[in-house]
Amino acid sequence: MTDGKGIVSQDQIASVDEVIDDPHAPAFDFAVVNDEKAGIYEAVFGEREIAGLSYNVAGDDRLVLLATSVFPEFRKQGIASELIRRVLDDVRAQGKTVTIMCPIVRTFIEHNPEYADLIDLKHPGAAEGRR
Template sequence: MGGTQVTVVHNPDAQRYELRDGDAVIGYTQYHPDGDVELVFDHTEVDTGYSGQGLAGTLVRFALDDVRALGKRVVAICPYVDGFIERHPEYRDLAD
C-alpha cells in the first residue's frame, strides 16, 4: 500500500499550519497574531487515523522554525505547543 507523503504548509489566510496528506488537511496548529511580533498558538489537532505517527511534533517543529524565520515570537496557550517547547529547549528562546 503506497501512501502519499504527508506535508506541512503554512496557510496564513486561515492563520494555521496544516498537515496534508495529498490535498486533504489531516491536522493543524492554529494561531492568531497579537500585535506585530507575537503569534498566539491556541489549538493543535491531528485526525485520529494519523495519531501515533509523530505528526503533531513534525507540524509544531515546522511552525516554530517558520516563526523563527519570520522573526516573530510564540505565545503557547495550546498545551501541545507549550509541552513541545518544554521538551525541546532549542525553541525556548521563541516563547513569551
C-alpha cells in the same frame, strides 16, 4: 485547547503523549501550508488535511498558538511533533515570537528546549504542558 473549563480532552492527551513518547519524524512526509486568512498551519498529505495548528496574530512580531489537532487515523505517528517543529522553525525564520495557549505546543517545547527562546517573555501564555 481545553473544553472551556481548563480541562484537557482525551484527544489532546493522546497528542501530548505523542509529543512526549515519539519525538521522531513521522513515517511519511507531509506538506505544511500556512493559511494566513484562516490562521492555521495545515499538515497536508496528498490532497488531505491531516492535522493543524491554529493561531492568532498579535502585532507584527508575535503569534498566539492556540490549538493543535491531528485527525484520529493519523495520531501516534509523529505528526503533531513534526507539525509543531515546522511551525516553530517558520516562526524563527520570520523573526517572531510565540505566546502558547496550546498544552501540546507547551509540552513539545518543554521536551525540546532549543525552541524556548521563541516564547515571548512578556506574553508567555499557558504556564505548563503535561509531563
